[in-house]
Amino acid sequence: MRTRFTDAFGVQYPVVLPGMSMVSIPQLVAAVSNAGGLGILATGPLSAEETLQAIKKIRALTDKPFGIGVTLMMPGAKENAEIGLNEQVPVINFSLGKGDWIVERAHAYGGKVIATVVNERHALAAERYGVDAILATGHEAAAHGGPVTSLVLVPALADAVNIPVIGTGGFADGRGLVAALALGAEGIAMGSRFSISQESPIHENTKRTVLSKGIEDTLYTAKFDGMDCRVMKTPRAEQISTSPINPVRAFKNSFGLAKQMRLNWFKLFFGAMIMGPKTFIQLARAANATEALELAINNGDCENGVHLIGQVQGRIMDIPSVAEIMDRVMQEAKDVQKELQH
Ligand SMILES: Cc1cc2nc3c(=O)[nH]c(=O)nc-3n(C[C@H](O)[C@H](O)[C@H](O)COP(=O)(O)O)c2cc1C
Known part of the structure; x- marks a missing residue:
């Protein structure tokens, strides 16, 4: 499946693993990138040295594009972004801060930049800085989704900016992917879904608790x-x-x-x-x-x-491998697209 996002970021599928502290670790990041998506490392809890080691580990596990996530208002985030830029990481995903300097430095080596936002004002500002895509986080999302649901936020941002929008918050299957595309997105990020996979480091008991909710x-x-x-x-x-x-x-x-x-x-x-x-x-x-x-x-x-965890936990019924999740999402998206043509 091709969109402006897959073309610009050099990935096979328009599916992203977002940065999740203690969860989006090198093994999970590489598994998503190897399965054709874009894995993003969470650097929040990592020191600069740990970020460097994590990037090296990802590179040992995959030769596919991957990214690192930095929450700019957090202490240590700028240092971690510096490591990513020095290492020429293919994608830098920033949130909660002004990332214009990241865009300039990443573009200088051919890297791409994604800004995570929850409203139009921040999406437009990020577009002005020159980011390559927007990650729009809806209210359904695990952790810090904004006040507006994906159903409303995604089309609003897709209309507001001229760069690809990736929807996140409530997406966990092929139907969600097709719905996001219909709303004007050019990709989805799945946090809750990938967090309940075999490669995720979350304790088995917590994974099973998610299945029961x-x-x-x-x-x-x-x-x-x-x-x-x-x-x-x-x-x-x-x-x-x-x-x-x-x-x-x-x-x-x-x-x-x-x-x-x-x-x-x-x-x-x-x-x-x-x-x-x-x-x-x-x-x-x-x-x-x-x-x-x-x-x-x-x-x-x-x-x-x-x-x-996001609201979509109620739609997560099993703990497959990342590759199985990706195959399922893409097959279901194809089937749904075909059905809709009738
Ligand atoms: C277990 C878990 C941990 C997360 N940790 C973070 C985090 O540290 N920082 C952050 O900004 N978002 C975090 N998120 C949110 C994701 O980045 C993403 O915005 C969200 O999962 C998207 O919604 P979804 O869960 O419906 O796919 C986390 C999500 C999950 C499921």
């Missing part, structure tokens, strides 16, 4: 990590979304957060205090979120942990 079993709350975020509906997630923050837990977890952000703890703690109660509470929530995410992803503990 329905389309209504998610929560969208700013009380988890300080930004509107979609998570699996579990007793712990419900408790977080309805209770005031636990200060003792936040204090304990702030040391882990400082380490993850590669910041001196005193600097983080007093810096957040000086910036006012809102920033302080946001950082306290982020500190607790990291611990909860690790419990679900690494330990399979969905009782005390919290798991990021």
Whole structure:
């Protein structure tokens, strides 16, 4: 299947693995790229050295195009982007920040750039910077989807910009791919679907818990990590979304957060205090979120942990390999396109 996205990015299928912290690791990235899609490494939790090693690992596992994702407002993200640019990674995907300098440097070596956005204003700004595609994240998505659903956001952005739009949020099968194309997208990114695959590092117990959940079993709350975020509906997630923050837990977890952000703890703690109660509470929530995410992803503990997942979890029924998922999506898309022609 060819679109402007597949042609420009040199991939066989218009299907992307988005950057998911602790999940989009080299093995999963390479599996998606080897299956004909575009795998994107999540660099959020990685230091510059770890990003470099991860890029080398991906290159050892695939000779196909791949990307790295950088959330520009997070500490360490610019350093990770620098590593990607120095390594001439084929695709850089940035979010939450001004990535004009990334576009300039990536284009100089023939690299491509994708901007992740949730509204028209940011899509137009990214187009002005010269990005090669927009990743539009709808409300259905796991984690930080915006307020507008994919059904409305994708056509709105496809009309607003002249570059390819990749829809994400709620896409997990061939019907979703054809629907996205009908809405004006030129590709889809599947987070929840690829996260429940054999190559995904998520604990088996958490993968099985996803299979047992329905389309209504998610929560969208700013009380988890300080930004509107979609998570699996579990007793712990419900408790977080309805209770005031636990200060003792936040204090304990702030040391882990400082380490993850590669910041001196005193600097983080007093810096957040000086910036006012809102920033302080946001950082306290982020500190607790990291611990909860690790419990679900690494330990399979969905009782005390919290798991990021989209509404489409209710449509995920099994744990196939990435290659099987890709074959299924492309075959179903072909069948649906044929049926629609009748
Ligand atoms: C397990 C998991 C972890 C994720 N981690 C992140 C993350 O660290 N940062 C981020 O911006 N998005 C994260 N996402 C969201 C994806 O990048 C993507 O926007 C989303 O999965 C798309 O919606 P879908 O799940 O309906 O396909 C995560 C998604 C999942 C399922």
